[in-house]
Amino acid sequence: MSNKSAFVLVHGGLHGAWTWTDLTSLLAEVGFPSLAFDLPGAGSLTQFPRSFLKRPLDIEAFAKEVSPISGVTQDERTDAAVTAVNQAANLGNGKVILVGHSWGGLTISHVAEAIPEKLQSLVYLTALLIPNGLSGGEIFEHPSFDNSEVLPLFIGDSGEHGAAMRMDPRSEDPEYIRKLKDGFYHDVPQERVAAIANLLHCDEPADTATALIEITAEKFGSIERHYIRMADDRVLPPEAQDYMIERIDTSGIGGTTKVHNLSGGHSPMFANPRTLRDVLVKIAG
Template structure:
């Protein structure tokens, strides 16, 4: 890698972990870029499952009501973790980082862009939640443009009572697994879907869905932003993606640069080469503009 190249920091979405990017990083590295990933607090190696998940025989009532062991996790913890990753990444390249957030990870990359805009060459949303100041993810998810989203049908139990939004990725119920695939992985080969599902954790702390966006024109708005639209997304529908782009552009100013993939919610699995090409193009464009 040449010293002039930016480094990518790749942030996973809800219920996922750093392995989301395992098919993308080799493409980026083949083009001479470094890419760092992370398990956010409460995810991956940091995830804790409700004990009822592993009880046999499985008790669906207990699983739907047990208090989440990650209920106290905060959005601030995730923001701080990614700021630390960005600070680690910056000296490895040009001194600035291209920060990429998938799905709910968009809330974290927005918070980081607001806090350390001077360390970012660009911020990129992959079918990500990019919401205006003062709005939490949950409010955006309830907008009419999100009404066709399938993912909420996966949710189990009362999020307020259990302190988290819970799914059951390990369910053996055929209808539930079909809904999981349709929501996140509609165009992903079956073997890759099975592997991805095995990596998902049960609980996303409510903090990530309830913490309001704090983006401002002066800080977040100073970072070039890109949005990769996924046209066949059933978790964050295209109409919702376009609504978020228009809303943030209208409230923050400037223009989000858009890119489009004919994909489901998880092009890092179904189209890693095409996704990587877009990311490399963003990096090259950003270096030229710097």
């Protein structure tokens, strides 16, 4: 057991616990325990539409087929993360730093409201930081997200196929794959990107986009929060990150978000994990 705080690492959309392999090793090098896990419906817990597995892809069938993970709820994801926090508390000094990347920001906000007493800090790693009363899907409607290179790659209508986002990471269309890779991983070595792309799943459950963020000053607002802002993010543009930070800080929820500015794109855990580790260690104190 370590005498340092433990990190719980929540992956983003279409990814899984494997996202954090490099970072967990680097944290261990300096004595920090960490726990990464697959959210329900993601990583090793996902399922694929039948049409996705047939190549060449029938894009019309894929756009309409109901997602086999359409029934997964945000509450299930929140519960899974709460369990991970409770487990991680036993790995270190009892204090837990909860990190959410990208779409994972939604889950860590729900967890913060559920068990604020268990958390030392919240860390939004170029993640969705949503004010009370809004949903992840609604925040994308703000003009600050207009320059996202990934949002236009979504396929079909969520109301029809039951996925918050549906993409084709195994597309045979070279232009689609180029845009996907440039959006998520433009500063990651290409040989690494080729391996990563084979691990992505295609759907995120619709409920994660429509579930309202319900947070209070007494709970969520009592926890120290940090935002790691990526200056060249092509998924969540810098202006979108700035908008979310300003919106939460002026919402009356309490506290001020501490911003850590890093160069680079949406996936620093692959592009520059050592620098990311150093920022997290600084946050841990």
